[in-house]
Amino acid sequence: MPTRRFRRKRRSGNGERGLLYPRRGGAKRGDKTMLDALLGAVDAMQAAEGGDIEAVLQAAQTGAETGAEATRHMLPRFGRSKNFRDQALGYPDAGAVSTALFFRGLREGLSEQSNQEV
Secondary structure, three states: OOOOOEEEEEOOOOOOEEEEEEOOOOOOOOOOOHHHHHHHHHHHHHHOOOOOHHHHHHHHHHHHHHHHHHHHHOOOOOOHHHHHHHHHOOOOOHHHHHHHHHHHHHHHHHHHHHHHHO
8 A cells, every 4th residue: 555655657548557656756757857767667668568587677778768868858847957957958867867777787687697597
């Protein structure tokens, strides 16, 4: 059961529940935050569902990198970068980039682990 600080995002159509994310901060997709990369990774993993773990993590990495790159063209609405508004255009969000690097590390780590086991 989620606490008051969290809300559920419902997927339209099949009624499947989506990612829980904090209400307190109020950030959402398109606000030039790490959520742009994280939600991109989650969407890609859901689309790759049914594949092996390597395919799912590859999809997550690609989705996160795409989400992080998309922040390059967004105006920031949260964090310290919101104070720079127009000056932040053309630069990806640092949190989104670090989230993409996290997913890359997961995929590369699993790949190295798989290679060592063979």
